[in-house]
Amino acid sequence: RRILVVPELPKTRSGKIMRRLLRDVAENRTVGDATTLADSSVMDLISAGLAKPSAADED
Structure with missing residues (x-):
């Protein structure tokens, strides 16, 4: 599993994720x-x- 911190989530115009x-x-x-x-x-x-290698992938 990976956790990716992003500045924003994909939301509809009404604000639903x-x-x-x-x-x-x-x-x-x-x-x-x-x-x-x-x-x-x-x-x-x-x-x-997600395409970038994470620190965990490099170990």
Whole structure:
């Protein structure tokens, strides 16, 4: 397991967290429909953060 601290979570325009998208990224699946996100760039930041090797991976 990895914990990734991010500045923002993917939320809809009404403020609900899109857990389905987080699950897709965590399980290395193609991210589903993200058209309802208030800020779609958040998913790019999260995906980029997961792509970086963590300190635990280097040991």
